[in-house]
Amino acid sequence: MNQAAQPAVYNPVARALHWSIFLLIAAEFGLAWLMPDVRRGTQPVGLIAWHIGVGTSILALMVLRLLWRGATGAPALLPGPTWQQHLAKLVHVVLYVGFLLLPVLGWINASSRGWTVHLAGLVGLPALAPTGAGWAHEMGDVHQVVAYVLLGAIGLHVAGALFHAVIERDDTLRRMWPRRG
Ligand code: HEM
Numbered sequence: 221m222n223q224a225a226q227p228a229v230y231n232p233v234a235r236a237l238h239w240s241i242f243l244l245i246a247a248e249f250g251l252a253w254l255m256p257d258v259r260r261g262t263q264p265v266g267l268i269a270w271h272i273g274v275g276t277s278i279l280a281l282m283v284l285r286l287l288w289r290g291a292t293g294a295p296a297l298l299p300g301p302t303w304q305q306h307l308a309k310l311v312h313v314v315l316y317v318g319f320l321l322l323p324v325l326g327w328i329n330a331s332s333r334g335w336t337v338h339l340a341g342l343v344g345l346p347a348l349a350p351t352g353a354g355w356a357h358e359m360g361d362v363h364q365v366v367a368y369v370l371l372g373a374i375g376l377h378v379a380g381a382l383f384h385a386v387i388e389r390d391d392t393l394r395r396m397w398p399r400r401g
């Protein structure tokens with residue numbers, strides 16, 4: 221997309237997706253911490269079923285969000301020091317890739333346990349690994365590590381947003397803020 225055609229603010233759909241995914245991710249960490257430990261023979265019921273239902277919804281919304289971004293574009297970063305712009309872009313890429321990868325890792329682990337994964341708890345999805353596959357079981361640990369790395373990336377991202385809102389007092393947060401229009 222050329223510079224002239226670039227919008228000044230995130231469009232309403234992009235903003236709605238950003239904040240609904242944020243709420244779902246916050247809920248998803250809460251569920252991960254509250255749900256029982258997943259062991260051999262654990263069944264995907266109760267809070268674990270919720271973790272899977274919310275996690276697969278995040279995956280679906282992330283795919284929609286990337287397609288929407290590809291179709292409608294995003295505003296260029298506001299002017300600022302080059303290192304800050306590079307860091308902001310890097311963190312955005314880490315968040316996009318990370319929140320596509322993380323649910324898939326959980327899904328692979330769930331498949332190795334012989335669980336059927338349902339999108340939003342409703343629509344049955346295919347298994348991504350055979351039941352009992354060792355490599356797929358290991359993805360449970362990778363899932364956990366990636367989740368905490370992403371929590372760090374969110375911390376950096378929020379710190380950046382607050383820096384712009386409170387110290388720089390520029391339009392960065394305003395153009396992503398949910399509002400009419
Ligand atoms: C953005 C989405 C997700 C986030 C943020 C997330 C986060 C987490 C976290 C933090 C844990 C570790 C909990 C602990 O410390 O004990 C965990 C465990 C787990 N999650 Fe997720 N998760 C997501 C999506 C999913 C999905 C889509 C599935 C399955 C389809 C899933 C299945 C699991 C399973 C099976 C475990 C236990 C893994 C094990 O102990 O081997 N997660 N998740």
Ligand code: HEM
Pocket residue numbers: 238241242245246289294296297298308312313315316319374377378381382392393394395396
């Ligand atoms: C789960 C937590 C979050 C994730 C995964 C996330 C992810 C993202 C991503 C991927 C972008 C880039 C959008 C694009 O260009 O297509 C973005 C932009 C943005 N996010 Fe977040 N975000 C989260 C939470 C937050 C929070 C809590 C705030 C505010 C305190 C925030 C403020 C912003 C702002 C202001 C932008 C626009 C940046 C700019 O214009 O340069 N985000 N977010």
